[in-house]
Amino acid sequence: MLRSPDRVTLADIAARAGVSLATASRALSDSYGVSPGTRDRVRSVADQLSFVVSPEASRLAGGRTGRVAVVVPHLSRWFFAEMLAGVEEVLREAGIDLLLYNVDTLDHRRHFFERLPARRKVDAVVVLAFPVTEEERQRLDLLGVGIVAAGGQSARYPFVCIDDRAAGAQAMDHLLSLGHERIAMIAAETPLAPGWPAVNRRSLAYHEALAAAGIPADPALVRDGDWGGEEGAAAMADLLASGPPPTAVYAHSDEVALGALRTLRREGLRVPEDVSVIGIDDHPLAALSDLTTVHQGVREQGRTAGQMVLGLISQDPTAARAAVVPTRLVVRGTTGPPRRG
Amino acid sequence: MLRSPDRVTLADIAARAGVSLATASRALSDSYGVSPGTRDRVRSVADQLSFVVSPEASRLAGGRTGRVAVVVPHLSRWFFAEMLAGVEEVLREAGIDLLLYNVDTLDHRRHFFERLPARRKVDAVVVLAFPVTEEERQRLDLLGVGIVAAGGQSARYPFVCIDDRAAGAQAMDHLLSLGHERIAMIAAETPLAPGWPAVNRRSLAYHEALAAAGIPADPALVRDGDWGGEEGAAAMADLLASGPPPTAVYAHSDEVALGALRTLRREGLRVPEDVSVIGIDDHPLAALSDLTTVHQGVREQGRTAGQMVLGLISQDPTAARAAVVPTRLVVRGTTGPPRRG
DNA sequence: TGGCGGTTCGGAAGCGCTTCCGACATCGGG
DNA sequence: CCCGATGTCGGAAGCGCTTCCGAACCGCCA
Structure with missing residues (x-):
């Protein structure tokens, strides 16, 4: 068994903060039942040691994974990549990791929905600019996590798109x-x-x-x-x-x-x-x-989708379930009046 | 038939195969010390129940994470997205998940190398088409995992690029x-x-x-x-x-x-x-x-990088440490002989 | 002053897996 | 026929965390 260079655990944090493991865990996960003073103390110790909970252990013990899956049908096209960048930006700021699944052929798509590689690995899924079929929706439901559609409406999921x-x-x-x-x-x-x-x-x-x-x-x-x-x-x-x-x-x-x-x-x-x-x-x-x-605003749509996901994860009932971002005409050189005649 | 949340554990597999937990684990991970007969039996039971080991538990117990981080400096540009798609393709086929980190500003870049959000979460890292500084290299080393550079050489990492x-x-x-x-x-x-x-x-x-x-x-x-x-x-x-x-x-x-x-x-x-x-x-x-x-061949470079990563993860000593993919001239309409005179 | 609801915290039981260590069987050679 | 080497396997100890449950303690009202 190989040990990583840094082996700071929650137990260390708890010890330094003078609290129990249980309290340290609650403090970091912002759970109910920790006094503000204790919470801040634990947090500052954690920050100081640049400690992050092991996602594996956390998840295993019943917590969240801290991960979101993004399913994108055509990564190398600007539209999708740009929107992905928007989602990534928001998730990164929230400390959520982003698992990428590219489904650029029908085979890959089928593979994704059949094997559900994201199973038990994420807290939510973003479906980027492609409509899922009814059958696929059912498969996706098996994941048991929230789903948002970006760049288009799909299967009644919360969505963000343009008109x-x-x-x-x-x-x-x-x-x-x-x-x-x-x-x-x-x-x-x-x-x-x-x-x-x-x-x-x-x-x-x-x-x-x-x-x-x-x-x-x-x-x-x-x-x-x-x-x-x-x-x-x-x-x-x-x-x-x-x-x-x-x-x-x-x-x-x-x-x-x-x-x-x-x-x-x-x-x-x-x-x-x-x-x-x-x-x-x-x-x-x-x-x-x-x-x-x-x-x-493609990136903006991505960002908005990211925020929706965050709302889903935190079970925030006030989180928006739909967003339509405005479009605007940009006149450049390829349009002009028709020729007389 | 897959239920959500899927509650088949290794213990179930072991029981059905009539072996101990330890043996079941060894059989599935292809470790030394399991007879071919036992291994096949365990595997077929696992297949039958479409069982996959919990990545969380596996990792926590000292196994691999089954994840690779890809760090990309400019996701929305075709070159990077296309190369990412190549990496993703290979990793997906190998059943490895891909954690995406976009570092499209100096701030994000600093943030990434300071916080090392990929820490303890991946088995390897792909640095996509940007050169890391000496200081960044040192931070990256803290991850304690293999690293490959795609789309350019960088800091003596195994690499794939063009000439x-x-x-x-x-x-x-x-x-x-x-x-x-x-x-x-x-x-x-x-x-x-x-x-x-x-x-x-x-x-x-x-x-x-x-x-x-x-x-x-x-x-x-x-x-x-x-x-x-x-x-x-x-x-x-x-x-x-x-x-x-x-x-x-x-x-x-x-x-x-x-x-x-x-x-x-x-x-x-x-x-x-x-x-x-x-x-x-x-x-x-x-x-x-x-x-x-x-x-x-941008996608090809990505795929090759993906294969290098796979080699790193499996500790394959024969894995290539360098690849140069050829380029070729494509003559279209924007070049011609200069005007006489 | 006694009792009660509420708050804050610690103990401890897992989560599902890997791997060390040792048990046991088998087998060839002395 | 006995002994050690070899090959298989099971027991059990964690990995680092979350959360249930209950203990301790607070202030308050009767």
């Missing part, structure tokens, strides 16, 4: 106010997340805005694809191949918009003179392409 | 072979990582390539900045403001290159007709801007 319908409306209104009428939409759908409500609501906004402007929707101007840039490029190519180009393109995400941009440029179309393009996200690299977009 | 000098040479050779002579360099340096060797070696490649081609280096064509796109844009602007434009720009990263690209376009310079631009990374979004670059 996708409003975001879509912001994008469409911008295009419409510039005078566009022939507006294409490249909708994003991911095989990992069939039926992700965000998509539908962003599509809904498209149709609503068109209707409100008295413009008949043309199904030939709508394409579906995955969230990636290459998919956006392909959809745009398909759009161009099958008829006269639209004067504007509303993409469900910045990555998709960037893909569309590349296709347009390769085809010799000028942006925004010939075609305007708008996305949603405000991806930092999209700014480098001068993409007009709708900004959403 | 930055070779990568830089690939980029420079491409530019030179196109006939460029007036080549600018936008070097990246991050405040989080002073003296990061990758930078120096990418710069070294610049000077070596120039020298080998018999072209005198012009200090006026070199700029330093952070890794971000905005910094690249600023550096490019500065470059343009202070003299006749170069015919080519060698950027230390794709994000920097994308920034330079934006500045060039805003200034009305055509790419690659007027100015060629090359980066390093092969960022997926850079492909959407048709950026010529040097590809590095």
Whole structure:
């Protein structure tokens, strides 16, 4: 049995503070029944020795794990990583450790929900921007801990997200106010997340805005694809191949918009003179392409989700169960009025 | 059938297998001194009840934690997230949990090394693409566990990275072979990582390539900045403001290159007709801007790092202590021969 | 002054596992 | 046929903590 270099235990703290093991434990875990004086004394001794309770022992003895699992479907995409960073920030400040589970393929996803590797290891779970199926929800319930959904609603869990319908409306209104009428939409759908409500609501906004402007929707101007840039490029190519180009393109995400941009440029179309393009996200690299977009505070959503988790863990009944963070239009260089003619 | 909370213990397994607790433990952990027959019997009982040892109890009793910490300086950047995904992939397959620590500011970094939140919680640590100082190395040693550096060498830890000098040479050779002579360099340096060797070696490649081609280096064509796109844009602007434009720009990263690209376009310079631009990374979004670059297998580096960690944990003396993954030039649309004249 | 409810604290029993140590059986060689 | 080496296994002692239970003590009212 190998011993770690530092072997300060609760017993040492208790001894130095002149209290029993039981009291020391209560003092550190902020339990009921310890006088403020004693508590502070124990705490200061612990701080002084930079002592932290062994999570293993604590958990084993029936306490909390001090850990939260975050399940993320696509780690290497900015949106997810950024939101994860937000969650991490809050948890770190609270001294909670973050267990990461990436489920970027259907196989991994199935594996995760079948084996439930987080079982008995965490006090709560954050489901990052993907909708769980009913079956998965049942599996997750087996963990017996609180769950929050970040970046989208899911299975009645407490959630934090943006108003996708409003975001879509912001994008469409911008295009419409510039005078566009022939507006294409490249909708994003991911095989990992069939039926992700965000998509539908962003599509809904498209149709609503068109209707409100008295413009008949043309199904030939709508394409579906995955969230990636290459998919956006392909959809745009398909759009161009099958008829006269639209004067504007509303993409469900910045990555998709960037893909569309590349296709347009390769085809010799000028942006925004010939075609305007708008996305949603405000991806930092999209700014480098001068993409007009709708900004959403991704990191902020992550942070809010982190706070919700903290509330769940501490059983705080006043903790928020829903949060919608606002979005805002960011006009850059890829949108302009349509050409006269 | 899995119940929550799952209350099957080793004792149950032992009883059903007709052995003692001690033997059951040995059988499951593959220790010495158990006959093959007994071991298989215990294992099949465990499988049948889908039993897994409680990591808490196991660790408390002197076993491993089954956890690895990954320290990453900038989660939301593709490079780091992608590499993290690689590490996660390997660890997940091995049944190891991944504890994430993001240290994206100097404060967080100091906090991490001072408090060592990973203390007593992990079997190994992966330091993701940032160099630790001597002082930090000493703190890290306090953890008493193995450490591997991914995405760059650091403090004599086992490492996996690319050959930055070779990568830089690939980029420079491409530019030179196109006939460029007036080549600018936008070097990246991050405040989080002073003296990061990758930078120096990418710069070294610049000077070596120039020298080998018999072209005198012009200090006026070199700029330093952070890794971000905005910094690249600023550096490019500065470059343009202070003299006749170069015919080519060698950027230390794709994000920097994308920034330079934006500045060039805003200034009305055509790419690659007027100015060629090359980066390093092969960022997926850079492909959407048709950026010529040097590809590095980021995810692969992460996976390799994950395997090194596994080797460390299992005390495998044959485990590799160093890996250099190859890079390759990817020619796209932002480079071409210089204009005649 | 006696008794009572409330507060603060200590003793001690585990939580589920690993591993030291020693018991026992078996087996080959002298 | 006996003895020690070898191979298997069980008993039991923790690992560091939480929490139940009850003891001690406080102030207060009758």
